[in-house]
Amino acid sequence: MAWDLDALIEKAQRRELLPENTIRELCNKAKELLLSEDNVRHVQAPVTVVGDVHGQFYDVLEIFRIGGQCPDTNYVFLGDYVDRGYYSVETITLLLCLKVRYPDRVTLVRGNHECRAVTQVYGFYNECCEKYKGGLVWSYFTDVFDYLVLAVVISDTILCIHGGLSPSLHTLDQIRVIDRFREIPHDGPMADLVWSDPQQVDGDEISGFTLSPRGAGYIFGEDVTRHFLEINGFGHICRAHQLCMEGYQILFDDMLSTVWSAPNYCYRVGNMASLLEIGPGLERYFNVFAACPDDQRTSDPQGGEVSFKALVQELLMEEDERKSKDFQKSYDSYSQNVALDVQDTGIVTNFRTSKTLSQYFI
Amino acid sequence: MDRDDAVRSTNDDALVCKLSAATTGYLADPFVSVLLKRLPHRVAPIMHRGTYVRTAALDALVARFMGVAAAAGRRSQVVSLGAGSDTRFLLLKEGRRNPGLYVEIDFPQITSKKAMALARGRTTKPLLGDFQVGAGGAEIIAQDYWLLAGDLRNFASEILPRLVRMGLQPSEPTLFLSECVMIYLDPTVSDAIVAAAASEFSAPFFVTYEQILPDDAFGRVMISNLKARNIELPGIFAHPTLHSQVERYMSAGFTVARAIDINEVWDKHISLEEKARLARLEIFDEVEEWVLLSRHYCISWTAKVSDGSGLSQELALRGWLSSD
Numbered sequence: 029m030a031w032d033l034d035a036l037i038e039k040a041q042r043r044e045l046l047p048e049n050t051i052r053e054l055c056n057k058a059k060e061l062l063l064s065e066d067n068v069r070h071v072q073a074p075v076t077v078v079g080d081v082h083g084q085f086y087d088v089l090e091i092f093r094i095g096g097q098c099p100d101t102n103y104v105f106l107g108d109y110v111d112r113g114y115y116s117v118e119t120i121t122l123l124l125c126l127k128v129r130y131p132d133r134v135t136l137v138r139g140n141h142e143c144r145a146v147t148q149v150y151g152f153y154n155e156c157c158e159k160y161k162g163g164l165v166w167s168y169f170t171d172v173f174d175y176l177v178l179a180v181v182i183s184d185t186i187l188c189i190h191g192g193l194s195p196s197l198h199t200l201d202q203i204r205v206i207d208r209f210r211e212i213p214h215d216g217p218m219a220d221l222v223w224s225d226p227q228q229v230d231g232d233e234i235s236g237f238t239l240s241p242r243g244a245g246y247i248f249g250e251d252v253t254r255h256f257l258e259i260n261g262f263g264h265i266c267r268a269h270q271l272c273m274e275g276y277q278i279l280f281d282d283m284l285s286t287v288w289s290a291p292n293y294c295y296r297v298g299n300m301a302s303l304l305e306i307g308p309g310l311e312r313y314f315n316v317f318a319a320c321p322d323d324q325r326t327s328d329p330q331g332g333e334v335s336f337k338a339l340v341q342e343l344l345m346e347e348d349e350r351k352s353k354d355f356q357k358s359y360d361s362y363s364q365n366v367a368l369d370v371q372d373t374g375i376v377t378n379f380r381t382s383k384t385l386s387q388y389f390i
Numbered sequence: 391m392d393r394d395d396a397v398r399s400t401n402d403d404a405l406v407c408k409l410s411a412a413t414t415g416y417l418a419d420p421f422v423s424v425l426l427k428r429l430p431h432r433v434a435p436i437m438h439r440g441t442y443v444r445t446a447a448l449d450a451l452v453a454r455f456m457g458v459a460a461a462a463g464r465r466s467q468v469v470s471l472g473a474g475s476d477t478r479f480l481l482l483k484e485g486r487r488n489p490g491l492y493v494e495i496d497f498p499q500i501t502s503k504k505a506m507a508l509a510r511g512r513t514t515k516p517l518l519g520d521f522q523v524g525a526g527g528a529e530i531i532a533q534d535y536w537l538l539a540g541d542l543r544n545f546a547s548e549i550l551p552r553l554v555r556m557g558l559q560p561s562e563p564t565l566f567l568s569e570c571v572m573i574y575l576d577p578t579v580s581d582a583i584v585a586a587a588a589s590e591f592s593a594p595f596f597v598t599y600e601q602i603l604p605d606d607a608f609g610r611v612m613i614s615n616l617k618a619r620n621i622e623l624p625g626i627f628a629h630p631t632l633h634s635q636v637e638r639y640m641s642a643g644f645t646v647a648r649a650i651d652i653n654e655v656w657d658k659h660i661s662l663e664e665k666a667r668l669a670r671l672e673i674f675d676e677v678e679e680w681v682l683l684s685r686h687y688c689i690s691w692t693a694k695v696s697d698g699s700g701l702s703q704e705l706a707l708r709g710w711l712s713s714d
Contacts, residue, residue: 140675149673154432241677243669271678273607296615297682298607386407386433388612389440389601389687390400390570390621 033129040122043085043115048160051121055168057128062136062175067204069135073183075102077304079268079287080139083113083151086320087291087301088122094317095303098126099133104180106268106287107139107190107222110169111150112294117159120169138176139190140222140244140269143212174209178221185310187262191269192224193248195237200260220245225270226253226279226286250280257283264312266304275302276314285312292319296387396620397574398497401474404570407433407441408475415671416442421477421484424511425504436676436683439668440652444599446664447655447689448569451597452478456489459563462701464593465490467564469553471542471583472496472571475504479535483517489565491534491558495549498539502528505537531556542571543579546586554590563701565595573600574621577628581642588643588694593701596639597691601626602651608682632688639692649690653681 031053036046046054076095081088095101109123110116127134140146147153147170156166180188181200196217197203206218213219223245227234237246253265265284270277272288279285291301302314409426410433412419452468459466466489470476473494482488494501508514508530509523521532530537536556540549554560566587572580587594603609604626613623629635635649674680695701 146673146675149435150675151432151434242675243673292611294679296608296611297679298611386403386431386437388403388616388683389407389437389444390403390616 033125037122037125037129040118040125041089043118045117045159046121048165051160051165052168054121054124054128055172058124058172059175061128061131062172062177065177067177067206067208068179068181068200069177070181070184071102071104071135073306073310074308075104075182075306077182077188077266077287077306078103078105079289079302079304080106080108081113081119082108082141082290082293083110083116083119083155084290084293085113085115085118085122087289088119090291090317090320091289091303094315095305099130102133104135104137104182104188106137106188106266107176108141108268109136109139110152111141111147113151113290114155116152116155117165124172135180136176137180137188137190138173138178138208138212138222140212142170142173142176142222144170145211174211176208178206178208178218179203181262182306183310184261185263186266186306187260187264188266189221190267191220191222191245192226192267193237193246193252193256193265194220194224195246196220198256198259214244222269224248226267226284229279250283253280253283263310271297271299272302273297273299275300275316276304285314287314291317294387393620393622394497398499399619400570400574400621401496401500404441405475406430407437408445408477411438411441411445414438416668417445419477419481421480421511421514422475424514425475425477425507434676435672435674436680438672439656439674439680440683440687442668443652443655443660443684444569444687444689446660447652448567448597448599449478450659451689451691452482452565452567453487455563455565455595455597456487458701459489462563464701465559465562467491467493467558467562468567469493469558469564470495470567470569471545472568472574474500476569480508480514480517483535488534490562491536493536493538493553493558495538495540495542497541498525498528501537501539502526505530508537542575542583545579545583550586550590560590561592563593563595564591565597568596568598568600570600572598573623573625576624580625580628581638584638584642584644588639591694593693593695594644595691595693596644597689598635599687599689601686602630602632602635602688603686604630609686612686632690635688635690636692639690644692644694646695647690647692649688652684652687652689655689656684 036050039046078091092098105123109120113119123136127136141150153163153166157163178189182188194217202217208218212222223240223242225240225245225247227247227249234247234249235251237248237252240247257263257265266287268287270286270288271293272286275288277286285304287302287304289301289303291299293299300316300318302316305313305315307313405422405426406429408419409422410429411417412422416438456466468489470493473496476494479488479492479494505523505527508518518530518532518535521530523529524531525539528539572583584596587596601623604613616623629638632649632651636647639647
């Protein structure tokens with residue numbers, strides 16, 4: 029297949045899976061690009077900052093509808109592209125295509141889910157194995173994750189990271205010297221950047237850093253935040269990582285904000301989501317939105333009946349294209365038949381493609 | 391899929407979560423694999439933790455109930471409504487901590503599968519002792535364990551009289567268990583069950599685990615998601631809060647009642663050692679969702695203890711779910 033990024037993007041937007049060797053090629057090109065990017069990437073406003081999306085592909089399309097298509101709008105994504113949602117593969121594929129196509133208009137920051145350990149527990153690994161019949165594609169993607177940047181600074185004023193601050197990091201330069209090209213470690217400054225949380229409004233006021241209930245990273249308070257901003261000459265920190273029912277949260281007298289971009293998270297939480305739109309004068313606006321309406325979440329790009337004409341066309345198709353169509357079929361049939369063979373007798377109980385399979389206690 | 395089928399399908403979900411929690415190490419349960427051979431899909435850590443917490447809480451309440459009965463020198467009886475694929479009796483029997491009588495009731499479609507599995511399982515059959523299979527393979531009747539087919543909509547009119555005829559003693563301490571069961575019933579039916587337990591028994595106890603809080607964003611989405619699977623929760627609107635859970639028992643004639651949500655169970659009643667043990671099993675990155683989900687599930691328990699019954703009212707209430 030000739031390498032045509034625009035064609036790939038179009039396919040990705042239709043939620044068609046790209047063939048395995050295309051994914052490998054895409055990941056290689058992404059790594060080449062990202063290798064030359066600093067741990068801390070500098071971009072200029074205007075720019076739109078996007079929080080966790082967690083494989084909610086249709087809501088990502090909604091984000092582009094609301095925030096503007098690439099490359100018209102400049103985007104910074106703050107990580108957590110995969111896990112939890114049903115379409116992590118399609119989501120990360122689309123975002124990597126856009127990054128490779130418009131490298132100066134898309135920035136991808138690493139989240140705590142962009143690592144091998146977490147994706148094996150929270151769904152991305154399983155999804156890759158189901159959709160690509162094996163773990164190779166997962167390894168291509170997780171290799172790219174090792175290359176994602178750790179932080180973004182917008183117009184020398186707004187620092188963007190996935191999680192939060194670290195007791196080991198007082199200055200931007202300390203972030204710059206981290207060796208990021210590796211799996212996220214269990215602790216240390218790189219882990220803290222993707223796992224930490226600011227202390228919540230209804231918690232007891234803390235000073236400095238305390239241990240996080242997540243088991244990695246820290247909880248940090250207002251004093252630490254103020255100190256970091258002053259030392260580095262920043263005006264604001266924007267991060268993601270924490271679910272916000274209203275789509276965003278502003279803390280510490282507007283020194284820090286959380287942007288959350290996965291509406292009705294896990295198809296269960298019923299929350300709003302938002303995009304942080306930063307204007308040319310660094311004005312900050314949270315554009316709040318709800319989940320993509322159900323009737324726009326189509327399941328089947330191939331439609332129902334196959335006409336004779338289509339059959340003939342299929343016969344005349346090139347080998348590569350035919351292969352990709354075949355495996356598109358098996359992917360669709362997986363997503364449409366969530367079958368439960370609870371008695372292991374070969375008799376399956378068919379649920380309608382269910383959003384609630386083991387999501388509630390019932 | 392009709393309504394009853396949809397309700398029966400909830401047992402499949404619970405069974406998958408239970409098996410996954412057991413194989414991951416949250417729960418020690420060698421019997422659940424007799425009922426389900428392999429996992430059809432992955433189960434998230436949040437569901438493992440929730441399965442662990444609900445099992446721990448109900449186990450503690452059942453154990454406490456039996457302790458109260460034993461302290462008074464009385465025979466204890468447990469009636470598990472809509473028991474589904476629950477393995478509690480097997481675990482108790484294996485540990486020789488089972489009550490005088492343990493009764494499980496569910497739809498015949500469910501009891502027949504369970505009866506077959508238990509009667510033939512290499513590890514389960516010995517625990518039944520001498521038993522008979524009845525109702526065309528849908529029931530097991532052993533000396534201390536009855537697996538019976540029935541429709542809870544006929545609890546007061548048919549099931550309860552039958553149990554009494556078979557030998558359930560209304561004068562002995564009896565615990566009724568509803569683990570995500572009454573919520574599926576019309577409130578008039580579930581009220582009738584609670585009322586029958588209160589009025590027909592001298593020393594009735596009742597324990598319920600089910601959903602609450604239908605009116606916030608999470609609750610509304612939950613109800614709509616379940617509706618997409620044809621599962622309705624009529625009980626959640628009748629008893630939507632912890633307070634109304636307590637009320638449902640008190641107004642039926644019980645004398646003491648309490649209700650707490652799963653957050654409170656996790657925060658106050660699971661030891662630090664246990665929490666540390668669970669933390670070592672797998673990564674848990676769902677803290678906010680856990681709190682939200684757990685807010686929507688409650689454990690409520692109640693007793694009707696009259697003076698002269700030999701059962702301490704205070705012990706019945708205070709002793710449940712505390713460490714003493």
